[in-house]
């Protein structure tokens with residue numbers, strides 16, 4: 065027997081190297097290289113074998129592949145197939161208007177964030193229109209059914225799912241799970257809406273593929289890709305090689321039968337499990353489900369989408385009956401903005417095409433360290449440092465000996481520079497202990513020279529702010545607009561913007577235990 069060949073594969077990016085490194089030469093992640101056996105069985109594996117057989121059917125086992133003639137773009141015929149509504153308006157928005165038939169969607173996120181909940185609710189809603197196969201590789205069919213019984217309908221607008229889910233699901237005959245890994249289909253009557261949801265508690269991909277071929281569901285959910293395995297491969301489930309081969313095999317079957325596949329991928333920080341990053345290039349759409357595990361709302365973002373815009377944002381709230389969509393996230397992120405506190409400013413962030421009004425909170429206080437602390441939550445740390453430097457140098461606010469803490473309300477992450485002006489206003493308001501007009505919104509990028517630079521989608525942002533009752537807006541000069549009910553104050557320099565924002569601003573009432581009067 066020949067020597068077993070091994071290689072080292074990065075769990076974060078999938079880079080391979082014959083030799084071990086402490087730091088991945090591909091992505092720079094530390095300690096992410098895992099040794100695995102080079103899978104010699106791949107060529108004979110069922111995924112490849114499946115592809116080979118399908119080819120051999122048309123061209124014969126040893127015949128060279130049939131030469132295909134390239135065709136002009138104009139000659140390519142399009143089959144118009146409408147997108148499938150997922151039942152969640154927020155999910156449809158992130159997908160670019162619903163699920164594209166035959167596409168592969170990867171839903172990544174930390175364990176426990178709610179991926180299974182989201183996809184189970186989606187599967188139940190889709191089952192009102194077409195057959196759906198839900199492969200639960202991590203939980204038993206009973207567990208999934210118990211969860212499904214607790215979940216509310218994601219789509220009250222779909223009449224079939226409006227009735228009591230418990231009653232409908234309770235009528236389903238549910239076979240006992242078999243210990244030998246045999247295929248198990250629950251809800252075996254493929255007629256009425258909820259019965260069209262099939263569960264398969266299986267981890268062996270050969271059996272899953274066989275069930276996909278025989279059931280031919282228009283939609284299938286794989287929960288999760290890290291839990292399933294190809295028995296022909298030597299490496300463990302969840303390894304980079306397994307995860308990639310399993311996805312490729314699923315993709316081949318899905319494209320052939322035009323099945324829409326929703327694949328769950330856990331984001332893993334460490335350990336021998338490959339993350340969804342190694343699959344991003346294989347699939348059509350990559351969505352990430354994120355949010356604080358301990359806060360109830362969740363954000364769904366698209367980072368890759370072959371059928372729509374990326375960086376779209378969907379907002380959900382985790383309740384005791386599963387996920388509920390949040391149609392007006394600005395109200396969520398502005399929540400609790402009633403008590404007047406110094407050092408806050410309203411901004412409008414744009415996530416994809418969606419404007420979200422949020423609050424920036426800042427606190428500056430004398431430092432007790434040799435070098436002052438700068439903490440940014442929800443905005444980039446480097447952006448905070450840059451704004452502090454510009455305030456010191458161009459506006460003359462002496463912040464270098466003060467600690468500065470900045471955070472966004474509701475845990476929103478704002479990566480775009482349009483929030484700069486709001487951060488600067490909040491910092492100076494905290495420094496001077498001033499209350500900024502609660503009806504003022506600040507929009508603009510701060511340049512290193514202390515100038516206010518234009519931002520994209522200004523009109524969309526202002527309309528959203530006007531809708532929420534804001535009446536004044538600091539905006540970059542040179543973007544002429546008129547918004548009903550909103551006074552626009554064009555500014556070119558940060559120093560003027562801050563003077564305007566704080567002009568006439570009330571001095572914050574000192575807390576009773578404070579001996580020092582406001583600056």
Ligand code: TYD
Nearest residue numbers: 175176177178179180181382383384385386
């Ligand atoms: P889950 O969908 O299992 O996460 P993932 O598949 O991403 O690992 O979500 C699990 C969490 O969601 C768990 O901590 C409990 C919570 N949850 C609720 O709060 N309400 C619910 O109705 C459900 C089903 C889950």
Ligand code: MG
Nearest residue numbers: 179180202287
């Ligand atoms: Mg899960």
